[in-house]
Amino acid sequence: MSRSIVSTSTPHPRRVHLHAYERLRRICTEIQRGAYPTKAVLARIVERSPRTVQHDLRALVNDFGAPLAFDRANNGFYFTDAAWRLPPIALTEGELIGFFAAERWLRRLGAVSDVQLARSALRRLGALLPQEIVVDLSALEEAISFAPEPVLDASPEILRQLAAAAMRRQTLHIEYYTQSRAVWTQRDVDVLLLHNVLGDWYAIAYDHKRQAIRDFHAGRIGRLTETRRPFTPPENWDAQTYLRRGFGMFRGGRDIIVEVEFDPEQARYARERTFHPTQQRRELPDGRLRVTFETSEAALEQVARWLMQYGPQAKALRPRALRTMMKQKLTDATALYDETREADDDQNRVQ
Structure with missing residues (x-):
């Protein structure tokens, strides 16, 4: 009742x-x-x-x-109406493009002390965005520089058009550069979510050609055209469920459990971080920390890259596929600094 x-x-x-x-x-x-x-x-x-x-x-x-x-x-x-949504605070398209421009500007400025308050304000303003736009601005408050980061830039105007299409639920025709094949392709897409990950913007959209949901990097969209055709999101679409299944923007395949163990020194910092929405922490008696989260099989490569930054201070416990991947990457990295190989290379240069 x-x-x-x-x-x-x-x-x-x-x-x-x-x-x-x-x-x-x-x-x-x-x-x-x-x-x-x-x-x-x-x-x-x-x-x-x-x-x-x-x-x-x-x-x-x-x-x-x-x-x-x-x-x-x-x-x-x-x-009682599952389709009801909290109305967004009214933003004009000019204000929307201004937000995207400010995000890009502040990201490039890095840790200049005079703009820290502006970074904090921009993060708070992110709460005003419609739910079709998800932006991770938390890093903008940290005292680090984003200038050296290899971010593929996207124009504020492209972002505005993507956001408008998602809010209006209208299909877009885009020209998209497919990095894996180094070709430009034509796509009709229904933008479901505009998502920001560490400065990179992605349009998560239903691809009419593939008849599936795909992630399109906004920086690889060369041109887009408004079709004014309305669309209805897939019946089973849920943004949070979709995002939780990946690691960064890598997802696909069967669901798997990842478990990582940090040594006591790194654990002090890891306790302050949320690496994944599904993560669970387990404290060990000697100060080590185990972090467990659920992701998908296709995300393991990205998980391995993430773990590499911690060197010997983090160990992959499961799945076995991740451990095997880490062993291979570390073996390959060690080979680059093999002293015998370096001596041979030096001798060849002299000759």
Whole structure:
């Protein structure tokens, strides 16, 4: 039995503080997962009191017209209309392109102290973006320089058009450079999500030619045309589920469990990091840390590259395929610095 708590009056959207709006989005995302969360569960997720969550739920109904209901059988909240979404704060296309331009500008500036506040502000503004745009701006607050990073740049105008198509749910015709075959291809795509990973922008879209969801790097889109044809997302499309199955932008194949062990020194830093949305930590008595997460088979290559940066301070425990991959990579890397080989190379140069 369900009890609706939807207001019968016309919603009157009010000005919502940025922090509150971001909290409302997190609450909506959790309810949309279909797990029937309680007020206590939502309070833990947003790190607020149940009373604050009660005010937030009331605001969703009264100010945004959320079709919110409480299911007594499942003892939790749900939306009677599964397609309902929290309306984004209105951004003009000019403001949207300004956001993308600012993100690129700040990424290039690196760790200049005078722009740290601007980085923090931009990260907060990311909460205003529609849910079809996911941007990882957390690194912009860290005191590191992004200038040397090998990021494939994408123009703010291309990003604006991709974002607009995702929000309007209109098919795009794009010219895309396929890196593996070094050719330009023509594609009709339905952009489902515009996703940022460490400065690189990807359009996650349904590819009409392949009849499957594919990841398109925005920096490899040469030209795009608006078709004005509407599309409906695939019935089983869920952005968070899709992103969780990969590591970075690598995904595909069967699901696998990855387990990594950090030595005591590196564990101090690893405890502060979230390497994957599904990760779980296990503390060991001597200060070591084990991190376990779920990804897909095709992502193992990227996981191996990630582990290489830690050298002897991180060890792959499973799966066996990852351990084999790491052994081969480390063997190949060691061979590059073989002293006998270097001596032979030096002798050949002299001759």
